[in-house]
Amino acid sequence: MELATQALNHYLDAFNTFEKSAGGPDWLRELRHAGFARFCETGFPTPHQEDWRFTNVSAIADTSFHLPAKNAALPSHKDLEPYRLPGAACQLVFVNGRFAPSLSLPGKLPEGVKATSLAAQIAENPQEIRGHLGRYLDIQRDPFCALNAAFLEDGAYVHVRRRTVAPEPIYLLFVSTGGSAPAMNHPRNLIVAEESSEVTVIENYVSLGSGVALSNTATELFAGDQAVVSHYMLESEDRHAFNISTLRIQQGRGANTASHSVLLGGALVRNNVHPVLAGEGGECLINGLYIGSGRQHLDNYMLVEHAAPRCASRQFYNGILDDSAHGVFHGRIVVHKDAQKTDAKQTNRNLLLSDNAQVDTKPQLEIYADDVKCTHGATIGQIEETALFYLRSRGIDEISARSMLLGAFAGECLDRMKEGPAKTLVETLIRGALVEVAHPAKVRARQTAS
């Protein structure tokens, strides 16, 4: 208890300092206060809470994270080269949660499409975002969302005007530079796609340098009536990183959204995807892949709310876990009373590559309407020995055979992405992650161990 109080005191100091320097109108200050007040009430979650049963965040609670200094040195353009995305309409770079205009590539956006930093938008025209910012994210349910609200200052703001199509994706690169002391950042992104617009937004989280860092990010995505929005969350940080992210989607009538989460990096990762299908006839695809090795902990928490009739949601998550990695899939579907003719589907498939790898998979259906179709299924298995032998008996060596089988399994996730720069990037990232888990040295170590 004493420890918990100490931790909260630490955040109280951080908040007081932050609040003095952070700008913005009164309503924004109120949002921050409400967030911090809620966080003080709850503190960090514990595994005693149902939503956090499989994920222990005490490592985060016990670390004294501090906000990065405003004048910290930026990485160079050369440092960022490996993380650039060819084919993107524009590339916004955030270093430790703060927008870095000198590293960003504004590119050429079509008329009616805006991609800027949230801080700049707040300084220039906060009124434009008032109707959306903080409106969807649930700070009551999740202490990390409350904490994100408390430190709300910067992030990305994407706005797509009615009937406007952005053909190329908007790329948001979040760089943690680490350092000697543990650093935290709380980026908030706001994506507003007005009626009948179309846009793809990619968030990619990477590390430069080493050191303990916490990225506690939240994205509010509003998809207006008939809007088509794809969102990618790519976690490629190093093995010292803590990454907690929440994607909160609010979608209108006939809107069609897709959330693709690919968790490959990080030490402790929790990815919350929370779509609310609030307009009739909406569709939502929630597609995910997690590949863990070492002692990684990768938690996928889905809360899909059907709040209007005739909506369809599809969840497909595949996981590959090696060594002592721990994966979690928590898929909760809530069908509200009026959401008749709901069609919700959920599938979670896992491959465990070692005896110490672990996965917890938990479907949870809460249905308050009477005319709905909800299905769920989960599997946990190993690489099939018969399939491996079949490939090897045709001359394909063991490592290549394993890579082929793992690639096919991970490929199911790729098949659900549209062709384009985002998919190409994900393909490259997945290939890199699979080399790791199909590596010869590991196979040999496993054989001698058994």
Next chain:
Amino acid sequence: MSLLEIKNLHAKVGNHEILKGINLTLNAGEVHSIMGPNGSGKSTLAQVLARRETYEVTEGEILYNGEDLLAMKPEEAACEGVFLAFQYPVEIPGITNAYFLRSALNAMRKYRGEDEVDAMDFLPLMREKLKLLDMDERLMNRSVNESFSGGEKKRNEILQMSVLEPKLAILDETDSGLDIDALRIVAQGVNAMRSPDRAILVVTHYQRLLDYIVPDRVHVLVNGVVVRSGGPELALELEDKGYTTMETATSA
């Protein structure tokens, strides 16, 4: 030198001994058949030859081209020319049949120090073999064996064999579950592979397939040992009298 020499081969799964001293010699250019009742060890022998690690060899040796086959991994044996047509071909979702077969061919070409074949050059080769086996080209763009019919799966095995051109082909109950038309096509595909520098080992429970693929020698396997060997007429005798007489012969 014989292509394959099996000497006093013993093998087991767990504590269960299945092969109890097999002796067999196979020369290039020959077709031999191994016949036997269920549980006699036919499939075990086929899988040991393809180097499946599930089976533990406890005694004896296998010389392939004069080399120790038991020291080879499955992929090495395959690259050296050993091919097993599976009794139960494996379904592999997410990998297309064409990609699988080209990967296999290229693995072997790489092993021999030859250039890899790209998708463009592979296509005509594949088409020629598909035609021979009366197979639909669309099967190549589907996942390996996934929702193939029984006959399509078996033909797919023979297709792989004809593309990979092994020195020693082992057909494990390739006839099971085939109707007479499919059986003829499969047999035709196998017969087209007969050549002076290739040996074929046909493992089967029934004599039916041997009407179409006529072997040079027939070996009868009962309870893990070869109880009789003879010419093709031995298969006919088995068809007539069944395995029972041979089983009593061993227990005597």
